[in-house]
Amino acid sequence: MQTTQQNAPLKRTMKTRHLIMLSLGGVIGTGLFFNTGYIISTTGAAGTLLAYLIGALVVWLVMQCLGELSVAMPETGAFHVYAARYLGPATGYTVAWLYWLTWTVALGSSFTAAGFCMQYWFPQVPVWVGACVLRDYFWSECYLHALFCRRGVLVLAGQSGHYHRLYHPRWGGDFRLYSDAGWLARRAE
Secondary structure, three states: OOOOOOOOOOOOOOOHHHHHHHHHHHHOOHHHHHHHHHHHHHHHHHHHHHHHHHHHHHHHHHHHHHHHHHHHOOOOOOOHHHHHHHHOHHHHHHHHHHHHHHHHHHHHHHHHHHHHHHHHHOOOOOHHHHHHHHHHHHHHHHHHHHHHHHHHHHHHHOOOOOOOOOOOOOOOOHHHHOOOOOHHHHHHO
């Protein structure tokens, strides 16, 4: 199993602001808010600070190692590529699936934490009501996005009454096709 792509050029387009937002998005989550209160209540302030310092040291060492690997071998792919290269393809495959499983479980724990928050702030409202509201919001967002895309196609095709066409009316060929409302149906046949 070949995990590296030899012909894929690297695109070094990330800026400092991208890295800062990625790191903040990876750090701030439900675990930071829900677990900190539990840790403070069981170990106290000094124990919490010590636990977070030890955790930060471990994360810093892992990030240093990954940074060294990515500088030494700039390849496309995630960190499972390094595991596959140095420890074998089976290890890389396992690391990739375990990473996926970690984020799948994290998604479930985020939903559970959202249910806890809803029960805390709105104790009289059942959690399933919030889930239905969220589901309806998701579907309305999908519908409005599709409507936005359709409107964009109509504007580009010149079918909107408020905008001028983006091409000359005497153009022929495929450009002529866009001036008709049924161009998609005829092209699909």
